[in-house]
Amino acid sequence: DAKTTQPTSMDCAEGRAANLPCNHSTISGNEYVYWYRQIHSQGPQYIIHGLKNNETNEMASLIITEDRKSSTLILPHATLRDTAVYYCIVRVGGAAGNKLTFGGGTRVLVKP
């Protein structure tokens, strides 16, 4: 699986959009970009994933650059409960049960 690079930490203001960048310059054509988050003392939680098109669900939006070498997770209106470690992961999708390789993630602190 391709390696990802994320900032170690970032702060954002409650109610504002949070934009979390991720670099994955060695991504292969069949690898998806996945985002998970981990709130303190909980297991990781799936947020969203995409291959090359932008994706949106009830939690977030995922913007993938045309060359697929980077992506941005957008939390449109951050709340205090969005404080967590966010992991960007690239992996082959569609096949049964490919493991997730977690890096260090971005520690996001939402401030009032």
Next chain:
Amino acid sequence: EAGVAQSPRYKIIEKRQSVAFWCNPISGHATLYWYQQILGQGPKLLIQFQNNGVVDDSQLPKDRFSAERLKGVDSTLKIQPAKLEDSAVYLCASSSTGHTDTQYFGPGTRLTVL
């Protein structure tokens, strides 16, 4: 839909003792994973099951760790004997075998080895 269940939530043991963790995946999920998460790091896969067969156990320290999923549903992870460096959170996850195969995680078991 019930999530992934794990027990116990916390366990404290002394080094060289043995310990076991239990996981009940989401109903119908064929794939089950055990991850180890050391404080300050991301989770690391220990073992992956497809039904009751092992798919990947390349990162499992087999001299002291073992895992089983006898009937393709519940799973048990055992450590014997435990070392200080085994102190970590042990996470269980499960996924279906559909196109998206999203992994859903349990709350984890926090192990402290003294």
